[in-house]
Amino acid sequence: MLRVFDLTVVVDGRVILDDINLEINPGETHVLFGPNGSGKSTLLGTLVGFDRYKVVKGQIYFKGEDITHLPVYERARRGLGLLFQRPPTIRGLSMRDMIRICSRGRDDIEGLAARLNLERFLDREVNHGFSGGELKRSELLQLLAQDPDLILLDEPESGVDIENIALIGRTINRLLQRDLADTENHRPLKQKREERHKAGLVITHTGHILNYVNADVGHVLFEGRLSCRGNPWELFTCIQKLGYGECIRCVV
């Protein structure tokens, strides 16, 4: 699904990502740990193609195609979706119209909104005056409509209260085809798992989301380098115990 080779990214003349290599296969969900300022959001922003991140070395392949220099919307149309950590407000644009933009006119907007308890928000301006949890639900609603194949989630649990986190976890699982309890069809779970092709990359600072979303692989990004790869829970437990100070030993 995604292959990143030797990726080096510069922002305002400073190297933020250094020689990143990453591969995410169809059906896999990866988690990215790392302290503040380690370059996690830069990595997601570079994958999506934001202007301020300059790729000075390396390539990004998505579904076998080199997308390193494609504009943001071309990547979105090819199936790359991002949950923004701090999405902007778009004044004068209704959520309903925004969902229509995301779905390119396909979906049942009311039905999607109902899944996230956002029916009452459809006529409000995009993200205007939304609380932390409402912002995340708004993002997830947009992604449900967009239906991407690789979903990049930038701190999906930040600013979310206890009541909403389960809903957010469920929705992410649905996006990632990991809602195994789904009774809509009766194929064996094993078969569903094997047929799963949606992939994800989740940034988490608190690790909280791991209680709701199963991840296959964990990575640690430290000072712009992917310093570690392993079982997500194992990595997270280690970080909780020892902090990121332990990572210095691997990067130096």
Added chain:
Amino acid sequence: MTKKNHLTPDRFKGEAPKHPYVEALETLDLLDQDRMLQTGVVIRDIDRVGTFLQMDHSVVHCSVAQEGLEVLSTEEAAERYDWLNEYRWKMLPRDLDEFTAYAREHTRHGYFIRALPGAKATYPLQACLYIAHDGIAQCVHNIVIVEEGAELNVITGCLSAGEVRTGLHVGISEFYIKKNAKLTFTMIHNWAPEMHVYPRGAMVVEEGGLFLQNFVCMHPVKRLQMNPAIYLAGPGAVVRSNTILVSTPGSWMDVGSRVYLQAPETRAEVVARTITTGGEVINRGRLIGEVPGVRAHLECHGLLLTPRGLIHAIPELEARAEGAEISHEAAVGKIAPEEIEYLMARGLNEDEAKATIVRGFLNVKMAGLPAELQAQIDQAVRQSQESVL
């Protein structure tokens, strides 16, 4: 600023050929009809309760179809009513500036619209001030009186004919919204690139009265300058004002409103959204709280769509009494790149993203507008936006 483009009234022709009176607007020249339609004036006046149409210096049509409403030329009203002088030149000083002084001497007609006490207009009334000949100076005096408990909705289209290149329009307007009366007043301007336009207005709102004012100008104009004064004179009087301006290259617009909150419990909300695609905009707003217990809010937002152009927002707040709650919100800049990227991440290309943001920016829900009129303004926004991007 840009004094070089400032032309004195004597540079324009005082006289214009007469236009004949028409009974039905459908008999007007089709090109004129088309321009009017683009400016909010409907030709088959089924959705209007009355129409006033002035071309150059001639009243071409004047009709009203509801009991309790009056539509006349101001000159005719002066002949009919001795008391008109209690309303004419009452709030505006004649020597306000050279244009007002010129209008004092050269006024020809303008509309007089009145709703008798308790009368409620079923549909909007429309007034159209049309410049049909190139290079003329059109000066009008408009008086609107909404008597106690009456309700009126006036849509004004001010425009010039397709072949007109230059000219001067000075509109003196004095509006009276009496006790518990309501006036919705929407003005749409559609001029030519070399037109000079100087509306001069003063409005008074008495106890419990409501004044909803909407102003839309999205077409080129050489100079447009206006800064009407709105007096909230009676307790509980309310004004809500919305302005949408698009300034194209070569246009200079200096537009604002002043609101004087003179009585307890008065409220004002003044919102302006301005866009430049290369022209200059000065967006003023001034709220003056004269007594305690008033509330007012001013919002000036400007968007620069090209590296050229200028938006100068001048919000002014003046509290002259303790306990006056007056606030403002002003922001001027180009489209935020984060907003463009956000929409692009959802699949829109850059131009589509910008267009969506601009459409949203101009999507001001004008309170109290009939759906049909809001639709018309939305339509104007779409048209102007298409020509902009």
